[in-house]
Amino acid sequence: MFLLAPEQLFWQAQELGVLVTFNMATYINSDGCPDQVVPNISLFNPYLLNTDNWVQTMVDFGAQYAVIVAKVRISLSFVCLDF
Secondary structure: OOOOOHHHHHHHHOOOEEEEOOOHHHHHOOOOOHHHOOOOHHHOOOOOOOHHHHHHHHHHHOOOEEEEOOEOOOOOEOOOOOO
């Protein structure tokens, strides 16, 4: 028998969480970019995006945490890097 580390117990206690994957593939109705061709960035224009609604839905659902995928395989990143 083994005991879980405090960090593992904390993670386990969260019970419900949400994984958000929102990227260019959402707009081109695809699971990734075919043949690694990146679509024109002008297609990615989420002007009606309401992330507050997403979060409220997560809270209503009882989610204890949310993870957004910051970079996906179609070369689009939500992470701003300052080099």
